Amino acid sequence: MSDHPARYWHPIDGGRIQCDLCPRDCRLHEGQRGACFVRQMVDGKMVLTTYGRSSGFCIDPIEKKPLNHFYPGSSVFSFGTAGCNLACKFCQNWDISKSRDMDRLMDAASPDDIARVAASHGCRSVAFTYNDPVIFAEYAMDTADACHAHGLATVAVTAGYISPAARRDFYAVMDAANVDLKGFTEDFYVRQTGAHLTPVLDTLLYLHHETQVWVEITTLLIPGLNDSDEEITALSNWIATELGPDVPLHFTAFHPDYKLDQTPPTPPATLSKARRIARDAGLHYVYTGNVHDPEGGTTYCPDCGQPVIERDWYAILAYRLDAQGTCTACGHRLAGRFGEFRGAFGPRRVPVHIHVQ
Template identity: 85%
Template sequence: MEGIGGPDALNGVPARYWHRLDDGRIQCDLCPRDCRLHAGQRGACFVRQRVGDGLVLTTYGRSSGFCIDPIEKKPLNHFHPGSSVFSFGTAGCNLACKFCQNWDISKSRDMDRLMDAAAPDEIAATAAAHRCRSVAFTYNDPVIFAEYAIDTAVACHARGLATVAVTAGYISPAPRRDFFAVMDAANVDLKAFTDDFYVHQTGARLAPVLDTLLYLRHETDVWVEITTLLIPGLNDSDAELSALSRWVADELGTDVPLHFTAFHPDYKLDTLPPTPPATLRRALRIALDAGLAYVYTGNVRDIEGASTRCPACGQTLIERDGYRILAYRLDAHGACTACGHVIAGHFGDFTGAFGPRRVPVHIHRHAGP
C-alpha cells in the first residue's frame, strides 16, 4: 500500500491496496483480479477508480439503502439466532455472476442511485439506537468497499455492536487480513466446487475463495457459515455436492454450517428453471452423509431443512419456519437442553425473535457518542 494524499470530494476517498507499475499504470491489489489502470479507468468492480496518480473508492459513505433484517436472512443460523441486524451495501461487485439475485445493485453503473449517505459513526449510532445486535455489510460484496466497511466496523465495535460480512470471499491476502480483523461473523458464498463454473458463470476462480475459507477457519476467530446456491444443471450434481461437502468437513470441520439455497431465474440465467425442492433435500442428505453436523436449506419454505438439530441426541433445538423461530431449546451457553451437547456458534440468552420483518431505516445525522 502506498501513501495517499487527502480525499477528492468529487471522485471518492483515497483507497488502500495498490501500487505503481513500471509502465505508468497502477495495479489494484484488493482482489485476485489485479486490475491495472490507466488514468481515469475503473476496476472490474467499477467502484475503485484511478484518479491522478492514486486510487480512490468512489462509494465511500454512500449506500443503496439501510434496513433492519433478521440475522437468519444473511443467512446466519448460529450467530445470535433471532436477533436483528442493521444491513447495508453500496454498488458494484468484483465478480460477474450470471445468476446474481441482487444484480440491480451489484451491477449498477449509476452512482446517482446511492442516495443514502452516511459516515461510519452515523451508521453505528443508528444501528445502536434501533437496538440491533449487529451490523451487516451485504447486498453487494463488501470486500470492494473494504475501506468504508473497515471504518464502519471499528465504529460499530466502539458501540458494542457485532459485525457481519456477507461475501464471496474473493479478496487478496493483505486486505483480507485487515478486512476480517474487524469482522465477527461471515457468510461466504461458495458458488460451486469447480473452477469451470467459477470461470464461466462468475468470471472468477475457485482457489482464492477456498483460500479465504481456510484462512477464516484456521487463522481467525470469525464465525463462518457457507452458502451455495444450487442452479439446476450447473452445480447440483451428486458428485459435485459430495466433493464440496467432503472438502468442508475435512478442511474446515464438521461444525461449519452449510446452507443450500434455491435458485430463482434472474439476470442472465432467467431461462433456467428454479431449483426443485427435491434437489435441496438431496443436497442436504449428501452433506449430512459427509459428516457435516449443521446443514440447511433456504429460499424455500422447509421447516425441517431450516431447523437446527442436536448432532448428539437429535433433538430439534431451533425450529424455524422461514425467518420465524417457532421453538428455541438451547441454554445461555448454547447447549442442548435435552443432553447438554454444546452447539457450535455464538448464542446467549434468548428473549424472543425479531421475526421475518424487513424495516427500512433512515440514518441519524451527526449522532453523538
C-alpha cells in the same frame, strides 16, 4: 463523502497503478475504473468512489444473511453500496451489484452514523451485504471499528474473493461471515462468475484456521450447472475434511434472474437431496433456503438429535438452548455464537433512513 483514498494498490509501469485488493489485479490508467467499477485511478492514486454512500439501509433477522448460529433471533442492521468484483450470470442482486449508476446511492452515512443508528434500533450486529463488502473494504472496515465502539458485532456477507494482505485487515474487524461458495469446480467459477475457485477456498481455510470469525457457507444450487450429486458430494467432503463438521452449510434455491433468466428454478427436492448428501458426509448443520422447508431450516443437536431451534422461514418457533448454546435436552454445546435468547426479531424487514448528524 464519496471519493476516498483507497488502500491495496501500487504503481506500475506506464503511469498505471495495480489494485491489490482482490485476485483480479486490475491495472488501471488515469481515470479508469476496475472491474468492480468503484475503485478508480484519480491523480495517480487509487480512490474508492462509494465511500459513505449506500444503496439503502434495512433491519433484517440475522437468519436472512443467512446466519443460523450467530445470535439466533437477533436483528441485524444491513447495508451495501454498488458494484461487485465478480461477474455472476446468476446474480440475485444484480440491480445493486451490477449498478454503474452512482446516483442510485442516495443514502449518505458516515461509519459512526451507521453504528449510532444501528445501536439506537437495538440491533445486535451490522451486516455488510447486498453487494460484496470486499470492494468497499475501507468503508466497511471503518464502519466495523465504529460498530465495535458502540458494542455491536459485524458481519460480512461475501464471495470471499480477496487477496491475502487485504484479507488479514478486513477479517480482523469482522465477527462473522457468510461466504458464498458458488460451486465446486473451476469450470463453473470461470464460466459463470468470471473468477476462480482456489482463492475462495483459501479464504475459507484462512477464516477457519487463522481467525476467530464465525463462518457459515452458502451455495446457491442452479439446475444443470452446479447441482450434480458428484459436485455436492465433493463440496461437502471438502468442508468436512478441511473445515470440520461444525461449519454450517446452507443450500439455497435459485430463481431465474439476470443472465440466467431462462434457467428453471431449483426444485425443492434438489435442496433436500443436497442436505442429505452433506449430512451423510458428516456435516452437523446443513440447511435449505429460499424454499418453505421447516425441517431444512431447523437446527438439530448433533449429539441427541433433538430440534433445538425450530424455524419456519425466518420465524423461530421454538428455542431449546441456554445462553452458552447448550442443548437443554442433553447438555451438548453447539457450535456458534450465542447469548440469552429474549425472543426473535422475526421475519420483518424494516427500511431505515439515516439522518446524518
